[in-house]
Amino acid sequence: xxxxxxxxxxxxxxxxxxxxxxxxxxxxxxxxxxxxxxxxxxxxxxxxxxxxxxxxxxxxxxxxxxxxxxxxxxxxxxxxxxxxxxxxxxxxxxxxxxxxxxxxxxxxxxxxxx
Amino acid sequence: xxxxxxxxxxxxxxxxxxxxxxxxxxxxxxxxxxxxxxxxxxxxxxxxxxxxxxxxxxxxxxxxxxxxxxxxxxxxxxxxxxxxxxxxxxxxxxxxxxxxxxxxxxxxxxxxxx
DNA sequence: TGAATAGTTAGGTCAATACCTAAGTATAGA
DNA sequence: TCTATACTTAGGTATTGACCTAACTATTCA
Numbered sequence: 001x002x003x004x005x006x007x008x009x010x011x012x013x014x015x016x017x018x019x020x021x022x023x024x025x026x027x028x029x030x031x032x033x034x035x036x037x038x039x040x041x042x043x044x045x046x047x048x049x050x051x052x053x054x055x056x057x058x059x060x061x062x063x064x065x066x067x068x069x070x071x072x073x074x075x076x077x078x079x080x081x082x083x084x085x086x087x088x089x090x091x092x093x094x095x096x097x098x099x100x101x102x103x104x105x106x107x108x109x110x111x112x113x114x
Numbered sequence: 115x116x117x118x119x120x121x122x123x124x125x126x127x128x129x130x131x132x133x134x135x136x137x138x139x140x141x142x143x144x145x146x147x148x149x150x151x152x153x154x155x156x157x158x159x160x161x162x163x164x165x166x167x168x169x170x171x172x173x174x175x176x177x178x179x180x181x182x183x184x185x186x187x188x189x190x191x192x193x194x195x196x197x198x199x200x201x202x203x204x205x206x207x208x209x210x211x212x213x214x215x216x217x218x219x220x221x222x223x224x225x226x227x228x
Numbered sequence: 229t230g231a232a233t234a235g236t237t238a239g240g241t242c243a244a245t246a247c248c249t250a251a252g253t254a255t256a257g258a
Numbered sequence: 259t260c261t262a263t264a265c266t267t268a269g270g271t272a273t274t275g276a277c278c279t280a281a282c283t284a285t286t287c288a
Contacts, residue, residue: 013130037208068285089142182255
């Protein structure tokens, strides 16, 4: 069963920003606190936590408090759902292309049989 | 070699809208003209063609004129690049999870060996 | 308990996005 | 050549998004 509390377009919206893409890449390397994640970015902390909020609302990350820190982790399920959506569209298109090429090939063969 | 005239976040931005997601799904079923694509949407045509422009700038679709129509087609390469980006992040995360679970398992075994 | 640390809340600015209507251009067909 | 079709261009509005600063809360540790 699909991990689907959110529509894919909210996942895509969450990834439509270089800061948020970078956060996802960082979290693929392991869990991290808000300030660990924020450190590489030249951005005020409230702006950064807003990005984390977008990622969390989209279901791409989860977080919990540990003492005075908040730890974030990737939710691979949301990534997989978005991948599946794209793969479905792409494969249908590719299947159509294959049929089209087969058709062209048959036409060529028939015309060379004249 | 990757099909990469655009950064992935422009692809995600293009998909971050339900109208544009629907256009991609429609085009996975085959090429279509602007008005064919627009028909299901309750939206003025200029608004709709703006969405097509976003998809085309992101490299997700290509289009050409045929008589007085414009025909649109999916560019599967852009979809594949975005899939690859997500799959890379997800697999790194999953690999880390596997190592973590192996570690937990070993710890349990060691403690039961006491 | 007082100071430092980690993050949150409130509130504001500016640019980009998603829509619209009205009027234009280009092609096809009678 | 006139008319209908298929978009495109121009220009406007309202909402959302990405940032900021200032001030707050919660937790740790000396």
